[in-house]
Amino acid sequence: EDKVVQSPLSLVVHEGDTVTLNCSYEVTNFRSLLWYKQEKKAPTFLFMLTSSGIEKKSGRLSSILDKKELFSILNITATQTGDSAVYLCATLSFGNEKLTFGTGTRLTIIP
Amino acid sequence: NAGVTQTPKFQVLKTGQSMTLQCAQDMNHEYMSWYRQDPGMGLRLIHYSVGAGITDQGEVPNGYNVSRSTTEDFPLRLLSAAPSQTSVYFCASSYSPDRGHGYTFGSGTRLTVV
Numbered sequence: 001e002d003k004v005v006q007s008p009l010s011l012v013v014h015e016g017d018t019v020t021l022n023c024s025y026e027v028t029n030f031r032s033l034l035w036y037k038q039e040k041k042a043p044t045f046l047f048m049l050t051s052s053g054i055e056k057k058s059g060r061l062s063s064i065l066d067k068k069e070l071f072s073i074l075n076i077t078a079t080q081t082g083d084s085a086v087y088l089c090a091t092l093s094f095g096n097e098k099l100t101f102g103t104g105t106r107l108t109i110i111p
Numbered sequence: 112n113a114g115v116t117q118t119p120k121f122q123v124l125k126t127g128q129s130m131t132l133q134c135a136q137d138m139n140h141e142y143m144s145w146y147r148q149d150p151g152m153g154l155r156l157i158h159y160s161v162g163a164g165i166t167d168q169g170e171v172p173n174g175y176n177v178s179r180s181t182t183e184d185f186p187l188r189l190l191s192a193a194p195s196q197t198s199v200y201f202c203a204s205s206y207s208p209d210r211g212h213g214y215t216f217g218s219g220t221r222l223t224v225v
Contacts, residue, residue, distance in 0.1 A: 004153075031209055032209055032213075034213045036216075041218045041219055042115075042201065042216035042217060042218045042219060043154075043201075043216050044216075045213055045214075045215070048209075048213055050209075088153065088154065090154075090213075092208055092209060092213065097142055097159075097161060097205075097208045097209075098144060098156055098159050098169065098208075099144070099154075099156070099203075099208070099213065099214060100156075101146075101153040101154040101155070102153055103151060103152060103153040104153055
């Protein structure tokens, strides 16, 4: 059974801090790993990672995948209150085109 | 483009009632999925479809039916609602899950079964 584990479950930091969110996986026929941000409603896409060691960046957010150790990290630098959300990690496998999600990390930024 | 549209946004059902959650997308996406989200359990796949006329079960399919008669629509039917089906339901679609942005999600339906 495919498994995606995120840590920590929740995190509270002050505005301006840097945070690192973790995602490990045990997935058959792994294809890609995706990060989503969920505020009040629908998850919104952040990154898709397919190759090991190649960092993806979008503004203050960055992510990298390690396919040997089976994990990914999501970094957020200079955090802002608008970064408060649940961050979801998901994997995509060859052959079935469906996402397997972790339980998410709830990030709270204190002004 | 409206994206992925889910209706209704909120629903209260009595135990034993049936209903259909609607999902429509206008992006000509072949891949569509239904997830439920419960506290502490993340998003769990109920059913998914890789094209019109093709559906398959996900992780938690019991008590739910789906059909895919058109590319645009992917309704989720609750056959006989139970309190355990109280949850937030998300529909998602994708042109090709391994390209670009993976899946695009609708804004969700919050269902309460009493």
